[in-house]
Amino acid sequence: MMTPSRTTLRAAIGTVSAAVLATTVLTGAPATAQAATPEAAPAATASAGSASVRFVDIKGDGGITLKANVFTPAGADGTRRYPVIVLPTSWAMPQVEYMAQAKKLADAGYVVVGYNSRGFWQSGGQIETAGPEDIADASKVIDWALANTPADPQKVGMGGVSYGAGISLLAAAFDKRIKVVAALSGWANLIDSIYSERTQHLQAAAMLGGAGELTGRPSPELRTVLKDFLASNLSKEKDLIAWGKKRSPATYLDRINANGAAIMLGNAWGDSLFPPNQYADFFEKLKGPKRLEFRPGDHATAEGLGLFGLPNDTWTDTKRWFDHYLKGADNGIDKESPVLLKSRSTGAYEGYKSWKDVPSAHRKIALDGSRQINTNWDSGADGGLIFLSSMLDQFFRLPPMASIPLLPRSLAAVWQTERYETGQRVRGTTRLHTTVTSTAESGTAIAYLYDVGPLGVGKLVTHAPFTFHGKTPGQPFGVDMELFSTAYDVPAGHKLAVVVDTVDPLYIEHNPSGARLTFSSPADDPSYVSVPVRD
Missing domain, CATH: 2.60.120.260 (Galactose-binding domain-like)
Known part of the structure; x- marks a missing residue:
């Protein structure tokens, strides 16, 4: 595999360091600290009347171990069921990535399961880049939640940032139990994202490859794809496109529409990994309840501060989306303009009835x-x-x-x-x-x-x-x-x-x-x- 440059590795290390810092701020403990088994991690309650959290091992596809954390609403005693939200982690991020937002959601009456995507950090397996194994993992996590938490099987949602967003959209094509998706800074078409107009996005691919090597175990297939991609091996172009198509939610658009999940898409105008065009095209073709939000920034920065528990518009709308389509809350989000744009120049919000109606x-x-x-x-x-x-x-x-x-x-x-x-x-x-x-x-x-x-x-x-x-x-x-x-x-x-x-x-x-x-x-x-x- 082509060796990432020093600059690329420093950028990747910086990304991981930021994740560790966020983890320490949110949990008061190092990012890698977690219990090996559910029994070794007793529920910890932050304060009276707040949600409880425990760290668990969940068996993923093929029997691998997925490291996870589970937030349960305060007072849950097994006599009632709660909507459940499953959150796969972003690329290279530890399994505590969503803890601040998971606690907020659990305090609002959700069971929330955040898990480390396979191949990263302490989860087992190899990095399959949102392949079939990752899709199967998502269903395994839902199975576990329904069997081991007071989760309502009729009210299942998924969401996440970046890699977690892509996995959530793909899972919605293959698991009919998923009723709601919030996909933030994700992709709909992987090839249009990193190989647009037959041009390799060098810095994006090198960063992803470097971060994967530092924090996980890339599969041989991923290493080969990245090697050919960065070496401009045109003899493998058809293989690359087939690999990317298999991992693109847009490929399974008919299945997603047939399953009918309510889908919210959020992205940044300057996203270096997944440019906004491919999300906008995907949004226009969705048939069910849908919402599209674009804000200034780069990859995951529009919602990034929300991972620290700070006020954040993207996460606020994400919760409103779940509240309406999982809980049935009459909060008006279904009546708002489904396309919400924030100007890079003024910071003002603008609503439109569709993407094609944005320009006049x-x-x-x-x-x-x-x-x-x-x-x-x-x-x-x-x-x-x-x-x-x-x-x-x-x-x-x-x-x-x-x-x-x-x-x-x-x-x-x-x-x-x-x-x-x-x-x-x-x-x-x-x-x-x-x-x-x-x-x-x-x-x-x-x-x-x-x-x-x-x-x-x-x-x-x-x-x-x-x-x-x-x-x-x-x-x-x-x-x-x-x-x-x-x-x-x-x-x-x-x-x-x-x-x-x-x-x-x-x-x-x-x-x-x-x-x-x-x-x-x-x-x-x-x-x-x-x-x-x-x-």
């Missing part, structure tokens, strides 16, 4: 003329670094920036609008259509949309990469692609700029040495970028 118009930016650029050199335009860049945008409104006038035109194709007299509320998914001619059969380009102020400094609105293979050198071909969805307000007096270059530290590029790309706009097929706006 589209502004076309003509990509006129012809632009030729050299490949393999970074122009200075880029999408930033995973986690860091979108967190700076979330907390300080400082997205990645570039000086548009100073971008070398030999390395970056640039088009700009005139200054807008009124502000432009970009809402939804920007689309690019252009004609490309390459001097090589393979190549990669990254398209960026910038908000350009009076001094020429561009703030990144959105971006996305695309890669091509098997093209005839010198022969033009069309490109249609989506940039990552967003909600960003361009101030009056600013311009929008479209920039295309060929190198970005987030991605693996496939440009042979000395290759050039030409972007043109034929008269019978003009090139453009369509920007979704809300008037």
